[in-house]
Amino acid sequence: MPEDRLSTTLSALADPTRRAILARLSLGEASVGELAEPFEMSLPAVSKHLKVLERAGLISRGREAQWRPCRLEAAPLRDVNSWLDSYRGFWEEKFDRLDAYLQELQKVDPDAETN
Amino acid sequence: MPEDRLSTTLSALADPTRRAILARLSLGEASVGELAEPFEMSLPAVSKHLKVLERAGLISRGREAQWRPCRLEAAPLRDVNSWLDSYRGFWEEKFDRLDAYLQELQKVDPDAETN
DNA sequence: TTTCTAAAAAACCTTTCAGTTAAATAACCT
DNA sequence: AGGTTATTTAACTGAAAGGTTTTTTAGAAA
Numbered sequence: 001m002p003e004d005r006l007s008t009t010l011s012a013l014a015d016p017t018r019r020a021i022l023a024r025l026s027l028g029e030a031s032v033g034e035l036a037e038p039f040e041m042s043l044p045a046v047s048k049h050l051k052v053l054e055r056a057g058l059i060s061r062g063r064e065a066q067w068r069p070c071r072l073e074a075a076p077l078r079d080v081n082s083w084l085d086s087y088r089g090f091w092e093e094k095f096d097r098l099d100a101y102l103q104e105l106q107k108v109d110p111d112a113e114t115n
Numbered sequence: 116m117p118e119d120r121l122s123t124t125l126s127a128l129a130d131p132t133r134r135a136i137l138a139r140l141s142l143g144e145a146s147v148g149e150l151a152e153p154f155e156m157s158l159p160a161v162s163k164h165l166k167v168l169e170r171a172g173l174i175s176r177g178r179e180a181q182w183r184p185c186r187l188e189a190a191p192l193r194d195v196n197s198w199l200d201s202y203r204g205f206w207e208e209k210f211d212r213l214d215a216y217l218q219e220l221q222k223v224d225p226d227a228e229t230n
Numbered sequence: 231t232t233t234c235t236a237a238a239a240a241a242c243c244t245t246t247c248a249g250t251t252a253a254a255t256a257a258c259c260t
Numbered sequence: 261a262g263g264t265t266a267t268t269t270a271a272c273t274g275a276a277a278g279g280t281t282t283t284t285t286a287g288a289a290a
Binding site for chain 3: 156
């Protein structure tokens with residue numbers, strides 16, 4: 001199973017704990033212990049989540065004494081965005097149709113739904 | 116386990132088969148059989164993938180005789196985009212830094228890497 | 231050297247996931 | 261009714277995910 005990069009990235013992102021970790025890292029580097037602190041799970045569990053994020057390239061790690069500071073990496077997020085971009089037209093069009101529909105409703109019956 | 120919506124959406128997207136199905140649907144409605152055709156897996160397997168996409172709200176299904184046409188739904192993709200948006204600044208900044216660095220390299224040694 | 235702290239690895243368990251084949255539904259077509 | 265077509269459901273399997281506790285590793289500090 002040669003799992004493709006985008007799948008690896010998306011499945012890494014499909015976990016609230018991991019997304020919370022990324023959110024924390026968007027504020028700056030942090031050690032494993034610091035990252036684990038807000039969660040009720042064990043430290044090894046957090047360590048595993050970090051490994052998943054690292055395999056996906058979403059974070060990288062340094063070495064500083066006995067700490068291994070983590071930092072957010074931009075590339076995979078940019079890749080998700082590029083993939084998503086090909087659907088942007090689609091959802092914008094949907095939005096436009098909805099908008100037009102609502103405008104049409106107003107024209108036909110200006111007082112409807114105006115509570 | 117009250118799985119949150121974004122996690123459900125992302126894990127639905129974290130599969131190449133399911134993304135291929137969405138790509139096909141971005142071209143227009145299709146039946147289960149039509150969607151299954153390009154894949155080497157069994158029809159029930161595709162049916163399961165569709166169920167995952169449906170649970171995530173990424174597709175919806177109609178009824179037309181013995182066919183159940185699927186169509187792409189925009190909302191969850193828009194939601195992923197919104198979430199991603201909060202990181203956009205981050206990766207753009209990274210890109211800018213890289214760009215600045217490359218410009219700096221050129222200034223210092225205009226002939227370097229110009230093969 | 232011993233001891234403390236930060237983190238990772240190992241071993242294990244339970245649940246979920248992605249696929250299979252075989253059987254059941256449902257709607258159409260004689 | 262009986263048969264064909266489209267799709268879902270059921271029952272099963274193997275592998276991966278996400279957690280646990282216990283054991284190692286690695287460096288700092290004594």
